[in-house]
Amino acid sequence: MTGIQRLATLGFEVSDLDAWERFAVDVLGLTVGERRTDGSLALRMDERAQRIVLHPGSADDLAYLGFECDDEAALRALVGDLAAAGVAVTEGKPETREARGVASLFHCEDPSGIPLELSSGAATAGEPFRSELVRSGFVTGDEGVGHAVILASDIEATDRFYRKLLGMRLSDRIEGEVLPGVAVEIRFLHANPRHHTIAFASLPMPKRIHHFMIQVGAMDDVGHAYDRALDAGVPIANTLGQHPNDGMFSFYALTPSLFQVEFGWGELRVDDATWDDSAVYDRLSTWGHRPPAPTPNSNPTATPTAQEG
Numbered sequence: 410m411t412g413i414q415r416l417a418t419l420g421f422e423v424s425d426l427d428a429w430e431r432f433a434v435d436v437l438g439l440t441v442g443e444r445r446t447d448g449s450l451a452l453r454m455d456e457r458a459q460r461i462v463l464h465p466g467s468a469d470d471l472a473y474l475g476f477e478c479d480d481e482a483a484l485r486a487l488v489g490d491l492a493a494a495g496v497a498v499t500e501g502k503p504e505t506r507e508a509r510g511v512a513s514l515f516h517c518e519d520p521s522g523i524p525l526e527l528s529s530g531a532a533t534a535g536e537p538f539r540s541e542l543v544r545s546g547f548v549t550g551d552e553g554v555g556h557a558v559i560l561a562s563d564i565e566a567t568d569r570f571y572r573k574l575l576g577m578r579l580s581d582r583i584e585g586e587v588l589p590g591v592a593v594e595i596r597f598l599h600a601n602p603r604h605h606t607i608a609f610a611s612l613p614m615p616k617r618i619h620h621f622m623i624q625v626g627a628m629d630d631v632g633h634a635y636d637r638a639l640d641a642g643v644p645i646a647n648t649l650g651q652h653p654n655d656g657m658f659s660f661y662a663l664t665p666s667l668f669q670v671e672f673g674w675g676e677l678r679v680d681d682a683t684w685d686d687s688a689v690y691d692r693l694s695t696w697g698h699r700p701p702a703p704t705p706n707s708n709p710t711a712t713p714t715a716q717e718g
């Protein structure tokens with residue numbers, strides 16, 4: 410079966426690059442890679458030259474999801490299948506391919522119009538990766554950069570696209586109240602042993618992305634990141650907690666672009682040979698993941714922040 414192997418990179422269009430750099434480096438513990446002449450900034454989480462790329466612009470939203478195939482043959486087979494299914498796929502320009510540091514690059518869109526980049530042959534950085542703040546390191550490798558929870562304008566069309574065309578598999582579903590009285594179905598799909606690479610819901614959202622998740626190798630590093638976020642005055646969207654489906658111990662913070670990042674540890678891994686994809690959970694969190702407690706100066710009528718796996 411053709412398909413993608415992992416979410417390798419995330420591209421964001423951000424209006425305040427300096428604030429993002431401080432947030433990514435000083436709070437999340439990423440390191441700065443290449444600063445490009447077009448103003449974009451590559452951030453590193455491992456031996457790769459880029460995992461998260463910040464592009465200056467006004468959208469403050471996801472610019473693209475960077476999916477990866479293990480080799481060029483698999484990528485070209487996938488592109489052929491997408492074209493045969495009527496998906497418009499274009500080959501990346503040499504300058505874009507060079508900027509992304511990949512050997513082969515194609516572009517298409519998912520059913521909600523979210524730009525996807527399909528690639529193979531990603532470059533590693535010349536320098537070894539070392540984060541002074543995240544001693545356990547980030548969980549990447551074959552599992553990719555992490556996961557993204559995205560808008561699905563049509564949940565069934567999105568499900569067909571990511572499963573039938575990109576080759577992902579269903580992990581499980583959550584049907585729960587994301588806000589009081591607002592029930593929604595969230596579907597979680599995996600492309601490798603990471604519990605989910607993509608999750609989506611047809612929830613009205615102001616942006617293409619609700620949150621992205623990055624994972625560290627030790628529970629302590631979630632606690633340290635939580636302390637750094639509090640010390641830096643970063644708004645916490647959801648306090649420390651744990652999800653019932655992926656078992657992730659995590660918190661959610663607002664990025665400078667006002668979508669969220671989930672910072673977590675301990676996610677369950679999926680073995681396709683034995684995994685039962687029929688589970689439906691009725692809550693987003695087993696414990697925690699609460700909106701922050703109101704302070705005397707906070708607006709008592711403010712709506713709590715929606716959270717999703």
Ligand SMILES: [Fe+2]
Pocket residue numbers: 556558620621622671717718
């Ligand atoms: Fe998540």
